[in-house]
Amino acid sequence: KAGVTQTPRYLIKTRGQQVTLSCSPISGHRSVSWYQQTPGQGLQFLFEYFSETQRNKGNFPGRFSGRQFSNSRSEMNVSTLELGDSALYLCASSLAWPGASYEQYFGPGTRLTVT
Amino acid sequence: KNEVEQSPQNLTAQEGEFITINCSYSVGISALHWLQQHPGGGIVSLFMLSSGKKKHGRLIATINIQEKHSSLHITASHPRDSAVYICAVRSGDFGNEKLTFGTGTRLTIIP
Numbered sequence: 001k002a003g004v005t006q007t008p009r010y011l012i013k014t015r016g017q018q019v020t021l022s023c024s025p026i027s028g029h030r031s032v033s034w035y036q037q038t039p040g041q042g043l044q045f046l047f048e049y050f051s052e053t054q055r056n057k058g059n060f061p062g063r064f065s066g067r068q069f070s071n072s073r074s075e076m077n078v079s080t081l082e083l084g085d086s087a088l089y090l091c092a093s094s095l096a097w098p099g100a101s102y103e104q105y106f107g108p109g110t111r112l113t114v115t
Numbered sequence: 116k117n118e119v120e121q122s123p124q125n126l127t128a129q130e131g132e133f134i135t136i137n138c139s140y141s142v143g144i145s146a147l148h149w150l151q152q153h154p155g156g157g158i159v160s161l162f163m164l165s166s167g168k169k170k171h172g173r174l175i176a177t178i179n180i181q182e183k184h185s186s187l188h189i190t191a192s193h194p195r196d197s198a199v200y201i202c203a204v205r206s207g208d209f210g211n212e213k214l215t216f217g218t219g220t221r222l223t224i225i226p
Contacts, residue, residue: 033214037156043201043216056212088156104148106158 002027004093004107012113018079021110025072025093032074033104034066037088046089049074050096078112086114118142121202121217129225134189136220138202141183145212149176149187150201152219158201161187194224 005024013019025032034046045058049068066076072093078085088111092104120139128134138147149161162169162176164185169176173192178185189196202217 035214042218043203045214045216048212055210056207058213090156090158092158092160103160103163105160106150109156109158111156 004091004105006089006091006107006110008110009108010111012115013081014115015081015083017081018077019081019112020075020077021089021112023074023076023091023093023107025074025091026105029093029095029105030072031094031096031102032068032072033092034074034076035090035092036060037090037109038086043090046076081114083114086112088112117218118206118215119202119204119217121220123220124218125221125223127223127225128192130193132192132224134192134196134222136187136200136222138185138187138217139183140204140215142204142206142215144204144206146205147178147185148203148205148214149185150203152199152201192224194226197222197224
């Protein structure tokens with residue numbers, strides 16, 4: 001069974017631009033979560049989708065948005081990029097609602113560099 | 116004070132030693148995760164706990180809900196166990212849940 005895939009793996013953008021990152025969950029998984037990892041802040045929760053609906057959202061500005069499609073694939077978008085958005089963006093999928101009973105499986109991440 | 120505190124921040128041990136990494140949290144939780152991150156960024160979920168104890172191979176994770184504390188143990192440590200170990204807790208009400216991460220413990224096992 002293929003794991004979680006994320007595209008692209010590496011990305012360089014300029015301040016002010018916008019970027020879209022993609023995540024394909026494990027086949028059969030319906031929940032996708034997104035995380036940002038930086039050296040300064042560590043891992044932080046961005047948002048979580050289940051059955052095309054955003055279920056939870058972390059404390060990030062409105063420049064960060066996402067969506068989930070009917071095939072469970074998910075995208076996240078960052079508009080008006082800032083230098084501080086440089087980070088590793090990770091997505092994770094799980095079978096269903098990622099509560100106490102379901103493990104999350106992480107993708108390899110997209111490393112975004114904003115110059 | 117962070118909601119999730121891990122100790123130690125760094126740990127260096129000889130191959131074969133018994134390793135313990137601790138995680139304390141300050142909020143009510145529905146689940147606690149232990150994650151492993153190798154150089155290069157890939158994260159693997161090791162355990163998800165809401166009570167008691169789980170074991171997988173040489174790894175054991177325990178949680179004490181009353182004391183808001185969890186430990187990750189590695190028996191017979193091996194250089195391939197060298198990684199960053201991250202504790203994360205899931206808290207909040209339905210529809211307003213969040214996952215909060217510790218800052219991680221960097222483990223180095225010397226052959």
